[in-house]
Amino acid sequence: xxxxxxxxxxxxxxxxxxxxxxxxxxxxxxxxxxxxxxxxxxxxxxxxxxxxxxxxxxxxxxxxxxxxxxxxxxxxxxxxxxxxxxxxxxxxxxxxxxxxxxxxxxxxxxxxxxxxxxxxxxxxxxxxxxxxxxxxxxxxxxxxxxxxxxxxxxxxxxxxxxxxxxxxxxxxxxxxxxxxxxxxxxxxxxxxxxxxxxxxxxxxxxxxxxxxxxxxxxxxxxxxxxxxxxxxxxxxxxxxxx
Numbered sequence: 001x002x003x004x005x006x007x008x009x010x011x012x013x014x015x016x017x018x019x020x021x022x023x024x025x026x027x028x029x030x031x032x033x034x035x036x037x038x039x040x041x042x043x044x045x046x047x048x049x050x051x052x053x054x055x056x057x058x059x060x061x062x063x064x065x066x067x068x069x070x071x072x073x074x075x076x077x078x079x080x081x082x083x084x085x086x087x088x089x090x091x092x093x094x095x096x097x098x099x100x101x102x103x104x105x106x107x108x109x110x111x112x113x114x115x116x117x118x119x120x121x122x123x124x125x126x127x128x129x130x131x132x133x134x135x136x137x138x139x140x141x142x143x144x145x146x147x148x149x150x151x152x153x154x155x156x157x158x159x160x161x162x163x164x165x166x167x168x169x170x171x172x173x174x175x176x177x178x179x180x181x182x183x184x185x186x187x188x189x190x191x192x193x194x195x196x197x198x199x200x201x202x203x204x205x206x207x208x209x210x211x212x213x214x215x216x217x218x219x220x221x222x223x224x225x226x227x228x229x230x231x232x233x234x235x236x237x238x239x240x241x242x
């Protein structure tokens with residue numbers, strides 16, 4: 001076991017890199033860099049940000065990012081996962097949880113039995129017989145169209161970012177800037193990051209976009225020179241939109 005914060009700090013000092021220089025190079029704000037070096041991970045917006053920043057910052061300092069992330073998971077994630085379930089207090093009353101589970105099971109069985117009786121009652125009802133010679137007329141609304149029109153199927157999105165001219169920092173969410181985080185970090189020169197999404201939309205923030213080539217569902221997008229913050233979508237007809 002080792003200290004994540006002191007390892008990061010020593011690596012940065014050994015390389016003679018200031019906090020401001022590290023922010024400029026990795027696009028990670030100074031306060032988040034200091035939080036990692038102080039192991040004050042509660043400052044981060046979420047666990048996904050912690051892992052993304054740790055991977056980017058460790059790689060930037062020449063450290064093994066996988067080792068740093070494994071140390072973070074072993075020391076911090078178990079405590080966070082068990083706290084919402086009550087910690088040790090949940091172990092003091094095993095009988096209480098057993099009774100709750102039993103009551104829930106009985107309630108479900110009762111609901112299923114009631115539903116079965118209701119279905120049997122509906123099936124036993126007989127329709128009223130039509131008068132002799134009466135022929136039911138077809139509903140006009142049903143004779144106009146024999147089958148419903150099929151709705152178009154939306155394509156999924158596959159966004160590819162290739163850092164062909166230098167490193168690129170990217171932040172990608174599903175749907176919008178407040179959606180679920182898909183990727184955050186620096187893409188090394190010569191590398192490609194493929195980002196598939198089944199939500200039909202991806203929100204992207206891209207720093208140093210002139211270093212990158214973007215491909216959306218096989219269509220190469222125009223290269224940008226300014227910072228990109230945009231939502232990529234695919235329409236029902238398969239047309240790429242930005």
